[in-house]
Amino acid sequence: MTDIAPNTRVLLASRPHGEPTSDNFTIESGPIPTPGEGEVLLRTIYLSLDPYMRGRMSAAKSYAAPFEVGEPMQGGIVAEVVESRADSLRPGDVVLAYGGWQTYGVAVASHVRKLDPAQAPVSTALGVLGMPGFTAYAGLLEIGKPQPGETVVVAAAAGPVGSAVGQIARIKGARAVGIAGGAAKVAWLEELGFDVALDHRSPTFADDLKAAVPDGIDVYFENVGGHVWDAVLPRLNTYARVPVCGLVAHYNETEPPAGPDRSVRLMTSILTKGLTVRGFIQTEFVKTHQAAFQADAAGWLRDGSLRHREDVVEGLEHAPAALIGLLKGKNFGKLLVQVGPDPTR
Amino acid sequence: MTDIAPNTRVLLASRPHGEPTSDNFTIESGPIPTPGEGEVLLRTIYLSLDPYMRGRMSAAKSYAAPFEVGEPMQGGIVAEVVESRADSLRPGDVVLAYGGWQTYGVAVASHVRKLDPAQAPVSTALGVLGMPGFTAYAGLLEIGKPQPGETVVVAAAAGPVGSAVGQIARIKGARAVGIAGGAAKVAWLEELGFDVALDHRSPTFADDLKAAVPDGIDVYFENVGGHVWDAVLPRLNTYARVPVCGLVAHYNETEPPAGPDRSVRLMTSILTKGLTVRGFIQTEFVKTHQAAFQADAAGWLRDGSLRHREDVVEGLEHAPAALIGLLKGKNFGKLLVQVGPDPTR
Numbered sequence: 262m263t264d265i266a267p268n269t270r271v272l273l274a275s276r277p278h279g280e281p282t283s284d285n286f287t288i289e290s291g292p293i294p295t296p297g298e299g300e301v302l303l304r305t306i307y308l309s310l311d312p313y314m315r316g317r318m319s320a321a322k323s324y325a326a327p328f329e330v331g332e333p334m335q336g337g338i339v340a341e342v343v344e345s346r347a348d349s350l351r352p353g354d355v356v357l358a359y360g361g362w363q364t365y366g367v368a369v370a371s372h373v374r375k376l377d378p379a380q381a382p383v384s385t386a387l388g389v390l391g392m393p394g395f396t397a398y399a400g401l402l403e404i405g406k407p408q409p410g411e412t413v414v415v416a417a418a419a420g421p422v423g424s425a426v427g428q429i430a431r432i433k434g435a436r437a438v439g440i441a442g443g444a445a446k447v448a449w450l451e452e453l454g455f456d457v458a459l460d461h462r463s464p465t466f467a468d469d470l471k472a473a474v475p476d477g478i479d480v481y482f483e484n485v486g487g488h489v490w491d492a493v494l495p496r497l498n499t500y501a502r503v504p505v506c507g508l509v510a511h512y513n514e515t516e517p518p519a520g521p522d523r524s525v526r527l528m529t530s531i532l533t534k535g536l537t538v539r540g541f542i543q544t545e546f547v548k549t550h551q552a553a554f555q556a557d558a559a560g561w562l563r564d565g566s567l568r569h570r571e572d573v574v575e576g577l578e579h580a581p582a583a584l585i586g587l588l589k590g591k592n593f594g595k596l597l598v599q600v601g602p603d604p605t606r
Numbered sequence: 607m608t609d610i611a612p613n614t615r616v617l618l619a620s621r622p623h624g625e626p627t628s629d630n631f632t633i634e635s636g637p638i639p640t641p642g643e644g645e646v647l648l649r650t651i652y653l654s655l656d657p658y659m660r661g662r663m664s665a666a667k668s669y670a671a672p673f674e675v676g677e678p679m680q681g682g683i684v685a686e687v688v689e690s691r692a693d694s695l696r697p698g699d700v701v702l703a704y705g706g707w708q709t710y711g712v713a714v715a716s717h718v719r720k721l722d723p724a725q726a727p728v729s730t731a732l733g734v735l736g737m738p739g740f741t742a743y744a745g746l747l748e749i750g751k752p753q754p755g756e757t758v759v760v761a762a763a764a765g766p767v768g769s770a771v772g773q774i775a776r777i778k779g780a781r782a783v784g785i786a787g788g789a790a791k792v793a794w795l796e797e798l799g800f801d802v803a804l805d806h807r808s809p810t811f812a813d814d815l816k817a818a819v820p821d822g823i824d825v826y827f828e829n830v831g832g833h834v835w836d837a838v839l840p841r842l843n844t845y846a847r848v849p850v851c852g853l854v855a856h857y858n859e860t861e862p863p864a865g866p867d868r869s870v871r872l873m874t875s876i877l878t879k880g881l882t883v884r885g886f887i888q889t890e891f892v893k894t895h896q897a898a899f900q901a902d903a904a905g906w907l908r909d910g911s912l913r914h915r916e917d918v919v920e921g922l923e924h925a926p927a928a929l930i931g932l933l934k935g936k937n938f939g940k941l942l943v944q945v946g947p948d949p950t951r
Binding site for chain 2: 316483486490500505506507508511514516517518519520521522523524525526527528529530531532533534535536537538539540541542545
């Protein structure tokens, strides 16, 4: 049992208009739920914060149903089993689950995955060995299809998806150009072995990018949009591939940007360059590629060719501010909220 | 020999700004050229007019080099060999070639393809059995990948590409919705067996399209852009495929359309629907798919499952006006200019 008594929950209080604020969240305290047959009671250790959550705070139709107002925010969690009414799990087991922003929750045992702390730190199941890492792996390899010697560009490159994209590109023999905001992130990308790391906040960013890709861009892994995409588009080579897994620069926009209408220019580039622009959500590839990813990524993590970084915020009550910051690029590495002690460390 | 004496040529006189006008062309008369070793002298029978030619009249970089000012316009032609200095061809042979807008021209014999008038009318080598038919075949089957029961939508459906797209979609078991301008074209699409044919000039077009695709759109074959694409985008299903082979509605635009900037909305649709938007030029598929196309299309033509229509303009001197009209959708079927008599008819 933790010292956060008895069950703290963060609810979606209202839908944001534009940038979320603390007013969109409520923190409440309630009873600890009781698991039914086949279920487990979970104590949350880590909560994953991810850009896609902004979309689910809105009512607009997307690939996932919106969060309900008055209900807990939801996301990936790593949690400890405190009570089990299922044969497959025992108290003390640490699992990956999808759950609410709360200290305690109930889950169907067959819906969670038991983690082995001896294999890797359990928090990596939310990052480099979890959804973000798999997003990078599946999108880059199945849509981007980088060939040895080709140039791969990725934005938000210091984030958990982008950092994996660049490193996997290099593992596959491609040249990796990473784009991030600020000197510290750029320095870390260089440390990771990106061939070039660029700061998109630089006033000369578009020229810096042009100079960094003398042979053009063969794969652009799109998770940002905005002025980075504007700088990338003219540099794309014939038959370039653009896996699109996020557009975080636009998530807080309340109306279309001012004109001119550049959608025609975009379609014309797609036509004249024979581009492939392909949106995806990692769930699409789970059945076909998850096993290969787990094996590959665990091996790369062990041999040091895939490195990662976590940005851990302490305390469930800080989750709203951390998510608001994430949408502004304030995190540095995979953003986690530590809700309670990690018994495996 | 024809009665157009001695060699008439249509030159690009100047690059159009916006819509081409007759001032952008010059007609001149000159000597008949002499073939060198390995070359043939060709008398043009049919000239193909195609929307892509508008792009080549501009100096902007694209997938093909621009036409040169002061030089003949160029395109696909069907021609008769009048003199041969190559073993592979004899006078009287009818060939498919790439040549200038002129009554006589010289070609390298190995660059032309001899046609068999007994197989199909030679003009079809510029249409249903040629580049437009192959564009439809490769783009639809390799990028669109229609599955039985899926809904395929195509615009400019009375044109040589669009009419083939819809008919091949039906051959493959998909539902075909064709969009064209005007009642006559709509009636012809119905005659061809399109499941639904719509007039994009109707004030209720967007609603008509919505009603025509109760299960959404799985493949949109894009060759137009403009307000048709605007109506299609919200109807695309998750994982829909959009082969992009043309944007004729925009070819004469001189600047980006007024705002708001809808490129973000487009990228957001690509992301949230997992769309594949893929530009292509048929040349990309020639090595891998041309033989299969020739066999399939000739068979479908024979058994009546693939029908086509030609719009023949008489006289080389009318080629400029015909091309200007093509860009406004004035043609009805594959637009050809008959430059001289067809000895196979």
